[in-house]
Amino acid sequence: MPRIRTAGVIATTSALALALSGCSVLTAFEPHVDSAIWDTAKEMKASNTALIGSPTFVPDDATVIRVDYDTQNGSAIMTYTSKTLLAPNVCSGAVATPKPPIEDSWWPVQGIPPESSKCPNGWAAFGIGQQVWAVKSPAKK
Numbered sequence: 001m002p003r004i005r006t007a008g009v010i011a012t013t014s015a016l017a018l019a020l021s022g023c024s025v026l027t028a029f030e031p032h033v034d035s036a037i038w039d040t041a042k043e044m045k046a047s048n049t050a051l052i053g054s055p056t057f058v059p060d061d062a063t064v065i066r067v068d069y070d071t072q073n074g075s076a077i078m079t080y081t082s083k084t085l086l087a088p089n090v091c092s093g094a095v096a097t098p099k100p101p102i103e104d105s106w107w108p109v110q111g112i113p114p115e116s117s118k119c120p121n122g123w124a125a126f127g128i129g130q131q132v133w134a135v136k137s138p139a140k141k
């Protein structure tokens with residue numbers, strides 16, 4: 001009987017050690033993505049947006065502003081509703097619409113235009129109807 005107990009203790013201890021080491025391995029690969037939602041542009045502009053590159057292109061009439069951002073590499077995705085689409089005289093020129101570095105269920109899967117407006121702080125923004133989506137690529141090291 002003592003051998004069976006010893007084998008059980010060894011098996012339980014080994015399984016526990018493997019499970020704990022697996023958790024730490026998973027944590028190392030876990031994305032460092034946070035999110036924020038503001039009801040209005042006024043609320044967003046009153047908060048600290050330095051982590052997401054201070055999106056100055058968001059117009060004053062924007063509502064339901066959602067953003068997901070990576071706290072380690074500076075990438076982000078954003079969406080909001082606005083009749084104005086982009087703040088006047090902030091974005092200039094066009095860039096190829098980048099692939100979003102972060103995935104979320106609210107990001108469109110179809111209808112993404114090949115070009116977006118080039119906005120400050122590394123943002124690229126495009127509108128479909130009165131909805132705007134914006135992408136911020138990872139910061140270059």
